Amino acid sequence: MYQEILNEIFKEVGQSNCRGKQADYIPELAKVPPDKFAIYLTTLDGKSCGVGDLNDKLSLQSIAKVFGFTLAYKLKGNAVFQHVGVEPSGDPFNSLIQLEQEHGMPRNPLINAGAIAICDILIDKLSNPEQDLLDFIRKIAHNDTITYNPKVYQSEKATGHRNRALIHLMKSFGRINNDTETVLDLYFKLCSVEMTAPELSKTFLVYANHGKIPETQEQILTSSQTKRLNAIMQTCGFYDEAGEFTFRVGLPGKSGVGGGIAAIHPGKYAVAVWSPLLNSKGNSVKGMKALELLTTKLGWSIF
Ligand code: GLN
Numbered sequence: 001m002y003q004e005i006l007n008e009i010f011k012e013v014g015q016s017n018c019r020g021k022q023a024d025y026i027p028e029l030a031k032v033p034p035d036k037f038a039i040y041l042t043t044l045d046g047k048s049c050g051v052g053d054l055n056d057k058l059s060l061q062s063i064a065k066v067f068g069f070t071l072a073y074k075l076k077g078n079a080v081f082q083h084v085g086v087e088p089s090g091d092p093f094n095s096l097i098q099l100e101q102e103h104g105m106p107r108n109p110l111i112n113a114g115a116i117a118i119c120d121i122l123i124d125k126l127s128n129p130e131q132d133l134l135d136f137i138r139k140i141a142h143n144d145t146i147t148y149n150p151k152v153y154q155s156e157k158a159t160g161h162r163n164r165a166l167i168h169l170m171k172s173f174g175r176i177n178n179d180t181e182t183v184l185d186l187y188f189k190l191c192s193v194e195m196t197a198p199e200l201s202k203t204f205l206v207y208a209n210h211g212k213i214p215e216t217q218e219q220i221l222t223s224s225q226t227k228r229l230n231a232i233m234q235t236c237g238f239y240d241e242a243g244e245f246t247f248r249v250g251l252p253g254k255s256g257v258g259g260g261i262a263a264i265h266p267g268k269y270a271v272a273v274w275s276p277l278l279n280s281k282g283n284s285v286k287g288m289k290a291l292e293l294l295t296t297k298l299g300w301s302i303f
Pocket residue numbers: 060061062063093094112156163191255256257258282
């Protein structure tokens with residue numbers, strides 16, 4: 001059933017006219033062919049299927065913020081919320097205005113400022129942050145080949161002035177403990193993690209499974225923590241388009257400027273979709289369309 005629906009979506013989205021553009025503020029991402037498309041779904045009862053460019057790696061970008069937050073939440077528990085809030089920002093992912101008005105406290109862990117504050121915590125808590133964070137992602141992915149992409153990392157490091165502005169603003173309010181370039185380095189590495197759509201959908205299954213890695217049954221977050229993280233994805237995962245995504249798709253999810261979106265139906269499945277052309281809010285145009293079609297055709301959402 002799933003495969004037929006995905007085939008229909010592939011056809012319908014392929015025929016649709018898409019106006020959007022790649023995230024060219026990270027030069028390496030502008031090189032990705034705009035017509036790439038993949039969708040892959042993995043269920044908790046062991047089925048999986050997909051269609052499109054399933055062997056290509058996509059740059060996770062902000063989708064990877066979910067993994068950084070998962071590790072910080074696991075390590076610090078509720079104390080993590082002394083560093084980031086849980087309210088949607090209603091602002092672009094890299095906006096400075098609210099951060100100034102709110103004394104350097106990021107609204108949530110999924111906007112850039114929040115994910116950077118989370119990387120600061122990880123540096124405090126981990127003995128070898130870069131390797132330990134990667135090992136953690138590999139563990140939830142149940143895949144030791146997952147890695148950072150050095151070109152994408154370098155490309156963002158060379159051009160990430162807005163993220164530098166965000167971290168310096170937070171530091172001016174005394175909210176960052178570590179050296180700013182060290183923290184940004186971890187943040188840029190995290191954003192550069194790449195996976196295929198099948199790998200991404202399998203990795204997100206942990207969030208559909210009450211925090212337990214399906215293959216190993218290891219509990220990464222408690223069931224209650226997982227509910228909270230999914231709530232944050234629902235309300236904040238698409239920045240100033242979180243309402244629109246919820247309205248059209250009705251699942252918790254997270255987008256990235258690489259054109260990927262990962263979403264879950266708790267207790268049922270995880271899905272990853274990829275198409276590099278973004279709308280003005282930085283979310284994949286065809287990715288959103290594909291997920292809207294998926295929940296419409298299945299007749300299920302969380303609402
Ligand atoms: N690395 C990107 C940035 O910091 C992530 C943004 C995104 O995917 N929305 O700008």
